[in-house]
Structures are given as C-alpha cells and as structure tokens.
C-alpha cells in the first residue's frame with residue numbers, strides 16, 4: 001500500500017514521541033558496551049553480550065520536557081545513579097513546572113527529589129517499574145523491598161502536587177503502516193540493499209524481527225497475569241479491567257513496534273556505518289568520530305523526530321548533541337543534549353496559511369519551499385543550550401543538509417555532521433545540495449561502507465547467532 005503522497009501524512013503525537021524517546025534512551029549504549037564493541041567495526045553489540053549483561057538492571061530513560069512541550073534534556077541512568085537523580089543533578093530547580101517522561105515508574109529515592117523540585121507531571125511507561133517487580137519467584141527478598149518501595153511511591157504520589165500518571169496515546173490511523181513503509185524506503189536501507197545481490201531488503205526484515213523480539217522482552221510483560229499483578233502493586237488497578245487492560249497492552253505493543261521498526265532502519269549491518277572519507281581532519285580531536293553505536297543511537301532519535309513532520313512529502317529530523325570536556329555522571333557519558341527539530345511551517349501558523357505544493361506543481365509561486373523551516377533550522381532555533389566553541393558538538397540529520405542549512409550548521413560552530421549523502425551534489429527543482437560536498441571545517445560522517453575495510457576476510461568473525469540471521473549472502477561477492 002502506498003500512503004505517502006496521497007494525502008496528509010500520519011504524524012506521531014508529541015506524547016507518542018516523548019514516550020518513544022524515554023524508551024529509546026534506556027537503550028543508550030553504555031560505556032561497557034562501547035568498550036566491548038571497539039574491537040572491530042562489525043560486532044553486534046547486543047549479540048556480543050551475555051544475557052546477564054544485557055539486562056538493564058537500573059537503566060532508565062528520561063527525557064525532560066518543559067512546559068511549552070519542548071525537550072530540554074535527554075538522560076539515562078548510569079552505574080552509580082538513577083535517571084531521576086541525574087535529572088536533578090543536571091537541572092536542579094529548573095525542573096520546576098517541567099513534565100518528565102520515564103521509561104519505568106521511578107523508585108521512591110528518585111520520586112521524592114523530583115516531586116520536591118516542583119515538577120508539573122511525571123509520566124511513566126506502565127510495565128515493570130524501576131525497582132523490578134518481575135522476578136518474584138527467583139528472589140523473594142528483593143520483591144519484599146520492591147513492594148515496600150512501590151507503597152512508598154504511592155504515598156509520595158498521593159501527597160504531592162505533581163501529577164504522576166500514565167500518559168499513553170494510541171497511534172493515529174495508518175501510523176504503523178506509514179512507519180513500516182518509510183523505514184524500508186529509508187536511504188540507509190536502500191544503500192545497503194544496493195550492495196546486496198538483486199537489491200533485496202530481506203536483511204531489513206530480519207533485522208526488524210530481531211529488534212522487535214529484543215524490545216518486546218525489555219519493555220513489555222509477555223504474561224498478562226504478571227502484568228496485571230504489577231499494575232495492581234503500583235497503584236494502577238483501574239487499568240486491570242477490560243477493555244482498558246487490553247487497550248493498554250495493544251497501545252504499548254504498537255509503540256514498541258514503531259520503535260523497533262525505526263531502529264531497524266539504521267541497522268547494525270556488516271561494515272555499514274557513519275564514516276568520513278576525507279583525511280584533512282584526521283588528527284584533530286574535535287573531528288574524531290563517535291563510536292558507531294552512539295552515532296546510530298542519535299540518528300534513530302532524528303528518525304523518530306522525522307515522524308512529527310508537517311511536510312506532507314518528506315519528513316526530516318535533526319538532533320544536536322555535544323560533548324563536555326570532563327566525564328559526566330550521566331548514563332550518556334560526556335554527551336549532552338542541545339536541541340532537536342523536524343521540518344515544519346513557522347511556529348504558530350495554521351495549516352491554510354502557506355502553500356503545501358511541491359516541485360511537481362508547475363506554478364513556483366504556490367510551492368512550499370520558501371516557507372518550510374528545515375529540521376536543522378528548528379533544532380538550532382529551539383536549542384536549550386549554547387553551542388560552545390571548545391566542545392565537540394554534532395548534528396544528526398536524516399537527510400543530506402541542503403545549501404540553505406550547510407552554512408548555518410558551520411556558522412553555528414557545530415563540529416560534526418552525521419547524515420545520509422544520497423542527495424549530495426544534486427540540484428532539485430526547489431532545493432539544492434551542492435554545498436555539502438565542498439564544506440570544510442566541519443567533519444562529515446555519512447552512511448556508507450567502512451572505507452578502511454575493503455578486504456572481506458578482514459572484518460567478519462560471525463558469532464553463532466549472527467551467522468544464522470545475517471550474512472546469508474556475503475555482500476562482498
């Protein structure tokens with residue numbers, strides 16, 4: 001089915017987006033994961049870890065959203081600190097009147113401090129809470145603790161002015177189909193497909209299935225009874241009755257499916273990744289590339305943002321991160337969030353204010369391109385932190401930055417661009433992409449085969465699981 005181009009595109013709601021971000025932040029590559037994966041370009045981090053290491057005992061995602069619905073921080077728990085504690089360290093009293101989205105119901109240690117800071121609302125994903133209630137059988141002692149903590153959380157909740165709630169919105173009609181369709185067609189997938197015999201995208205289906213399995217086991221509770229018991233313990237007995245319960249589960253499942261589908265569109269596949277083909281900046285630290293895991297993670301954030309687009313033809317997402325000089329307490333290491341955006345009409349405009357025609361319509365006067373604000377432009381405009389000249393800052397864009405945006409990115413002092421390059425060097429009717437290739441002073445990491453790994457035997461040591469699922473055909477043939 002072909003949805004794109006037909007009519008208005010389905011959009012993610014802001015609440016959907018924030019919920020997906022909170023789940024996704026839980027999967028931010030930890031420093032241990034990165035160390036393990038530095039060995040070679042190929043290793044699949046998730047397969048590489050034992051099951052025990054994979055369990056995110058305390059990992060928790062948390063974007064913070066200010067009152068006017070803008071993200072001002074993206075965090076996740078670290079070895080020493082919970083996500084709620086990190087939010088407090090990072091934002092302090094600025095948390096006042098903020099909305100917080102958690103990937104798990106926070107524990108009492110976090111909640112008391114957040115409530116005390118005067119937040120407006122705390123929304124959480126209604127599966128296993130931060131202090132897990134799921135392993136009742138294996139460790140009854142911890143469960144006692146977990147139950148006591150759940151009680152304390154309820155007490156804090158009922159005595160606080162902040163709303164502690166489950167804020168889940170169902171996806172709009174056709175959203176899932178649209179995400180599937182656009183993910184398969186996404187430039188990165190198409191680039192890999194071209195390197196495959198007969199341009200097939202089977203690898204994408206396999207990769208997506210793996211992501212679905214993995215994220216379902218992380219974010220959903222497969223057993224309905226267990227899920228009900230957990231909801232009961234955390235004060236959500238209202239949601240245990242049908243149709244609420246089945247709706248809730250369906251809703252959660254759909255969101256996990258969207259996340260897995262989008263994540264699979266920037267896949268861990270062979271030696272594909274974000275690489276720089278130029279040599280002029282190799283020695284400067286500002287221009288050294290991020291680990292592939294982090295780059296992929298941030299690009300997937302940008303991909304999620306693209307589903308908030310107001311452009312009925314092409315959704316684009318952009319997100320800016322920077323790196324502090326000193327290592328931070330955050331689960332994101334020294335990386336901190338600067339700003340994000342998607343392509344849209346100017347803030348405050350109504351649908352009918354501007355033309356929505358694209359370059360296929362003949363009359364240049366009624367085309368949209370002079371009015372639409374690009375994803376990079378919105379990310380820069382609504383950033384919540386300054387871009388510091390002495391820090392490594394980077395922008396992740398789902399598409400090649402156009403000639404309007406390239407000088408803006410450079411002028412803003414951003415050091416690195418991670419993007420696709422399918423349009424680079426092209427001139428389209430209304431928009432051209434000539435400046436990206438010539439850009440100097442900003443490093444460009446584009447989605448491609450690792451240029452250093454040209455020998456097929458050099459790069460690949462399959463693990464048992466990997467060889468089963470990927471690499472059915474060697475793409476180096």
Ligand SMILES: [Zn+2]
Pocket residue numbers: 082083084085106107108109110111130
């Ligand atoms: Zn906590």
Ligand SMILES: [Zn+2]
Pocket residue numbers: 374375376401402403404405406
């Ligand atoms: Zn642009």
